Amino acid sequence: MSSDVSPLTLNRISIYLRSLRRLQRQGIERISSQRLAERFHLSSAQIRKDLAQFGEFGIRGVGYEVSELIERLTALLGLDLPRRLIIVGAGNLGTALARFVGFNSGSFEVVAVVDSDPDKVGERIGRLHIRSPDRLEETVAATHAEIGVLTVPAEAAQENYDHLVACGIQAVLNFAPVRLELDPRTVVKNVDFRIHLEELGYFLTRTQE
Amino acid sequence: MSSDVSPLTLNRISIYLRSLRRLQRQGIERISSQRLAERFHLSSAQIRKDLAQFGEFGIRGVGYEVSELIERLTALLGLDLPRRLIIVGAGNLGTALARFVGFNSGSFEVVAVVDSDPDKVGERIGRLHIRSPDRLEETVAATHAEIGVLTVPAEAAQENYDHLVACGIQAVLNFAPVRLELDPRTVVKNVDFRIHLEELGYFLTRTQE
DNA sequence: CCATGTGAACAAATTCACAGCA
DNA sequence: TGCTGTGAATTTGTTCACATGG
Numbered sequence: 001m002s003s004d005v006s007p008l009t010l011n012r013i014s015i016y017l018r019s020l021r022r023l024q025r026q027g028i029e030r031i032s033s034q035r036l037a038e039r040f041h042l043s044s045a046q047i048r049k050d051l052a053q054f055g056e057f058g059i060r061g062v063g064y065e066v067s068e069l070i071e072r073l074t075a076l077l078g079l080d081l082p083r084r085l086i087i088v089g090a091g092n093l094g095t096a097l098a099r100f101v102g103f104n105s106g107s108f109e110v111v112a113v114v115d116s117d118p119d120k121v122g123e124r125i126g127r128l129h130i131r132s133p134d135r136l137e138e139t140v141a142a143t144h145a146e147i148g149v150l151t152v153p154a155e156a157a158q159e160n161y162d163h164l165v166a167c168g169i170q171a172v173l174n175f176a177p178v179r180l181e182l183d184p185r186t187v188v189k190n191v192d193f194r195i196h197l198e199e200l201g202y203f204l205t206r207t208q209e
Numbered sequence: 210m211s212s213d214v215s216p217l218t219l220n221r222i223s224i225y226l227r228s229l230r231r232l233q234r235q236g237i238e239r240i241s242s243q244r245l246a247e248r249f250h251l252s253s254a255q256i257r258k259d260l261a262q263f264g265e266f267g268i269r270g271v272g273y274e275v276s277e278l279i280e281r282l283t284a285l286l287g288l289d290l291p292r293r294l295i296i297v298g299a300g301n302l303g304t305a306l307a308r309f310v311g312f313n314s315g316s317f318e319v320v321a322v323v324d325s326d327p328d329k330v331g332e333r334i335g336r337l338h339i340r341s342p343d344r345l346e347e348t349v350a351a352t353h354a355e356i357g358v359l360t361v362p363a364e365a366a367q368e369n370y371d372h373l374v375a376c377g378i379q380a381v382l383n384f385a386p387v388r389l390e391l392d393p394r395t396v397v398k399n400v401d402f403r404i405h406l407e408e409l410g411y412f413l414t415r416t417q418e
Numbered sequence: 419c420c421a422t423g424t425g426a427a428c429a430a431a432t433t434c435a436c437a438g439c440a
Numbered sequence: 441t442g443c444t445g446t447g448a449a450t451t452t453g454t455t456c457a458c459a460t461g462g
Contacts, residue, residue: 008453010411014404018386032421041388044421045455052423060462061420077407078414085406096305102386102402107410147409170416171409173402177227177311179250187412189405193311193382195223196398197294198286200356200380201316202219203396205287207379217431241443254433261445269439269444 009050010077015040016047017073024066032063079107086145086169088160090115090123090130093175094151098125103149111143116156133160137167150174161188218259219286224249225256226282233275241272288316295354295378297369299324299332299339302384303360307334312358320352325365342369346376359383370397 019040023031033051037044051057051064057072058064074080085103087094090113097103098110113125114133121132131139139145148164150157150172157176164172165183172188174180177195182188228249232240246253260266260273266281267273283289294312296303299322306312307319322334323342330341340348348354357373359366359381366385373381374392381397383389386404391397 005411006453007408010408011404014401014407015388017407018403034421041390043455045457046453048421048423049454056423058422060422060460062462063421076411076414078410079407081410081414083406083410083413092305092308092310096301097402099301100402103406106403108403108406146413147406171413173405173409179224181250187409189408191400191402191405192223193306193309193400194227194315194317195220196382196400197292197312197317197356198223198226198288199216199219199398200382200396201287201290201292202214202285204292204355204380205285205290215431243443252433254435255431257443257445258432265445267444270442271440272443 005053009053012042012046012050013073013077015042016050017070017077017079020066020070020073024070029066030063031066033058035063081107083108083147084111084143084145085109085147085149086112086114086140086143086164087149087151088114088133088164089150089152089156090117090120090125091151091153094149095125097149097151098128108147110149111145112139114139133163136163140164140167140169145169146171148172150176152176154178214262218262221251221255221259222282222286224251225259226279226286226288229275229279229282233279238275239272240275242267244272291316291318292356293318293320293352293354294356294358295319295321295323295349295352295373296358296360297323297342297373298359298361298365299326299329299334300360300362303358304334306358306360307337317356319358320354321348323348342372345372349373349376349378354378355380357381359385361385363387 019036033044033047036047054076057069085108087098087110094113098113103110112131113128114131114136115121116133120130123130148169150160152160154176157178158180161172161180165186170186172186174188174190177192180188228245242253242256245256263285266278294317296307296319303322307322312319321340322337323340323345324330325342329339332339357378359369361369363385366383366387367389370381370389374395379395381395383397383399386401389397
């Protein structure tokens with residue numbers, strides 16, 4: 001289908017959805033793009049443009065039905081289906097993410113943690129046992145994991161990514177500070193803390209001197 | 210100064226720097242934008258455009274001197290100065306980040322961890338004790354922390370941000386899934402895992418049906 | 419009448435392509 | 441000669457402003 005939606009738009013859709021859920025909790029049933037924008041520091045024109053890409057969700061002269069819009073956006077992002085995560089790399093970050101609420105809420109759930117260190121294999125993180133990557137394919141198949149989370153050191157990132165791809169994983173969230181060489185059949189989102197820190201550093205040098 | 214550099218450019222500068230350091234470790238002394246682009250899947254024209262914003266770093270007909278370019282970019286990002294981080298929120302994520310290598314390498318260092326839970330105050334994370342936010346101003350002053358890292362729940366993010374700002378923090382890395390209402394004297398970078406997961410979810414729904 | 423949905427205007431970012439210098 | 445540095449062309453993203461329809 002029309003898979004050519006800009007990632008910027010998609011990010012904003014996530015934000016709209018989150019905002020709408022808040023409104024819903026507050027019992028608000030209808031909202032205009034104008035008021036939604038004011039409430040959450042967004043742009044009303046952009047809200048309309050973004051939404052219009054996916055259909056006519058609003059009622060002219062009235063606004064949007066909160067619950068209906070939530071449903072539509074939820075379906076759009078596939079949040080009505082469960083998404084199972086497999087974490088590769090049980091260091092500080094991997095371990096924390098395995099327990100992290102954001103990774104275990106809504107439709108997302110961590111179903112497996114893998115680490116190549118034999119000393120770690122067998123250890124427990126919450127209710128999960130750390131597994132060896134030797135049987136990654138089996139693990140992926142058994143748990144129906146769809147999203148791989150890479151929390152290995154930079155040097156090991158590419159091989160682990162390749163391994164995940166070989167096991168049928170199509171979506172990867174990469175925390176290793178490397179540009180991976182990508183298989184075209186996958187999507188990868190990079191989360192790179194150091195880049196953010198360095199950006200903040202740049203700002204601090206500008207303001208301090 | 211010319212503080213109006215796009216964040217996109219700045220992100221790429223970080224990536225160039227990282228790539229150059231790798232080349233340096235491999236003993237490469239000179240590189241052209243062309244070969245740098247090939248090696249790390251970048252765009253050569255963009256490399257030149259990005260660098261040219263900050264001066265004439267290259268030699269026509271030859272390329273760039275790796276070590277010199279590293280020096281210049283390091284200074285540009287202020288990575289020649291130490292940057293101290295204070296982590297606010299000692300949950301799973303905050304605790305992991307306090308120990309995370311990426312947050313304790315190069316010029317970055319975690320110098321304090323703060324949590325409002327009295328049961329946590331006094332506990333140790335590595336060589337740091339968790340402190341109470343009551344004396345945040347003192348803590349910031351004593352540790353010379355410059356960058357605040359927000360790892361508190363969404364509901365608590367705004368107040369903790371405001372508190373950091375009141376204590377003189379100008380740069381914040383926000384992990385809470387909220388759009389903060391910003392003080393204009395600060396820069397904030399948001400890291401929002403859920404947005405990334407939802408983007409991946411969108412892709413999976415497109416390819417699976 | 420009022421807020422959506424949208425073409426048209428504008429702005430930002432990227433890519434192209436080449437003049438100019440080592 | 442061969443690369444950088446850079447205007448010009450193009451693509452992408454955002455904002456404006458209004459015709460359209462509930």
